[in-house]
Amino acid sequence: MKCKKIVFESFFLIAITILASAQAFCQPLLIKLTLEKPVDYQNAISLGAVAYQRFEGFFLVELEGGKLEELDQLGLKYQIIDENPWSEEYFLVSLVSRGMLEVNLDLYGKVLLKEERWALLKTSKEKAFELMKIRAYKVVPIFHKPIPLKYKPTFKLAKPALTYSTTIDSLVNKVSQDSLRSWVQRLQNFKTRYSYSDSIVRARDWLYNKFVSFGIDSLWLHHYNWDSDQYNVVATVVGTAQPDKVIVVGGHYDSVVYEEAGGNPFTWAPGADDNATGTAATLEMARIIAQHPLPVTVMFVPFAQEEQGLIGSFYFAEYLHNQGTNVELMINSDMIAHSVDSDPDVIILASPSAMDFVNVMMAMGRVYTDLRPVYGGQSSGSDHYSFYQWGYDALFAHEGDFFYAGWHTNYDLVDSLNFSYMKEVVKMCFATLIFASTPHPSPVENLQARDDGNGHTIYLSWSANPPGENVVYYKVNFGLTSGHYDSIRQVYATSEAIPCVIWSQIPLTI
Secondary structure (H helix, E strand, C coil): CCCHHHHHHHHHHHHHHHHHHHHHCCCEEEEECCCCHEEEEEEEECCEEEEEEECCCCHHHHHHHHHHHHHHHHHCCEEEEEECCCCCCCEEECCCCCCCCCCCHCCCCCEEEECCEEEEEECCHHHHHHHHCCCCCEEEECCCCCCCCCCCCCCCHHHHHCCHHHHHHHHHHCHHHHHHHHHHHHHHHHCCCCCCCCHHHHHHHHHHHHHHCCCEEEEEEEECCCCCCCEEEEEECCCCCEEEEEEEEEECCCCCHHHHCCCCCCCEECCHHHHHHHHHHHHHHHHHHCCCCEEEEEEEEEEEEEEHHHHHHHHHHHHHHHHCCCEEEEEEECCCCCCCCCCCEEEECCCCCHHHHHHHHHHHHHHHHCEEECCCCCCCCCCHHHHCCCCCEEEEEEEEECCCCCCCCCCCCHHCCCHHHHHHHHHHHHHHHHHHCCCCCCCCCCCCEECCCCCCCCEEEEECCHHHHCCEEEEECCCCCCEEEEEEEEEEEEEEEEEEHHHCCCEEEC
């Protein structure tokens, strides 16, 4: 009997060991996964990878430990970040300025990843909130919500279209500096728009009624609950030609100061620059578009709870994704009225994958304003970043002279702002909206020219544009001098025969 007992106990211990090994093999891990080509995305999805945060070139994904060998076999690069995912929460901590007070992030949680200007921190919400009070940092939660793990090709736009347009000019000249100033002042007059104060309700109601006064009747409050009941204000102007395509224009309407900056957000957080300016810009564009609808649908959205980590915009972008909304672009304005020198620079922040949209905004700034647009790379510092997480192209316009003295302090007041500069920034964003709303087919590809052999006819052929561009016809322009095309043909196919006498002297464009 004693021998049998030993055998049984040994078998039991072996079974426990095997079970523990199997559990460890199936245990999910949080990894940094590099994805570059469409096939990389397909392979990651086939292995069951679940994405939670998107960066340039890689994602934070959850994956069973037993799948790491298959990642190796597929040649996918990865790094194990956390062997016990979601035992606490994750936060993306970005350094706003090296000129401000910095702290040892290890005192606030476990640093899992660290780059020059940002870090991934695992900690409690309470510790993250303490860090949020330090003005040197922007703290953004990483939600325990899967985001799309989908390859998105870089947006391509026909470059020759970036030219002056009387239609755009006539609309952007309707932007009123007086309106912008009065609305920023009105938002400051709420004294605070802190997310947990009574005043945020009054500010939200005022915004809703303001959209009503513009004649916009498609209005609703997008409710969500992260740590409290909050609402994004959504005003929609339906497109005249392609209503299923949507551009989102927004800026957050909440404000904050923290004790570290010597204030009490429940009683006084004026937030004139941050971000009554972006909210006023959203209102002003809505006022004009309400009377001059664009070809595509535009959603004007003042977002809630940006100051707690882009919360309102994240939930709204998630809502749009779940609804299957075809969002072409998101344009975000945040802190756009502080300029104290002779350099009218404005910073445009966006993912490199949206560089053609960046180029559009920079061109609009140069053509229709006195600004000097500068591309500043990607940023996780405002609401455009939420749309980037959900796979949408998004742009962020930001003042060139960052208002360090006023940011998240009681000194963020109307009297510190430059409204003539702000008007130019709004015009740039508005011109970008108008341009992006107009269909712009991509350039034709694979253009071929074949001589018939007798010197009288050239046969042209090219590849059809993608079906989604809804191209009706192609214009073939040709003439005897480069830049002067005095002959035009409207072609409804992807080939055409062009008769000519001396073809070698005739340039053409399509």
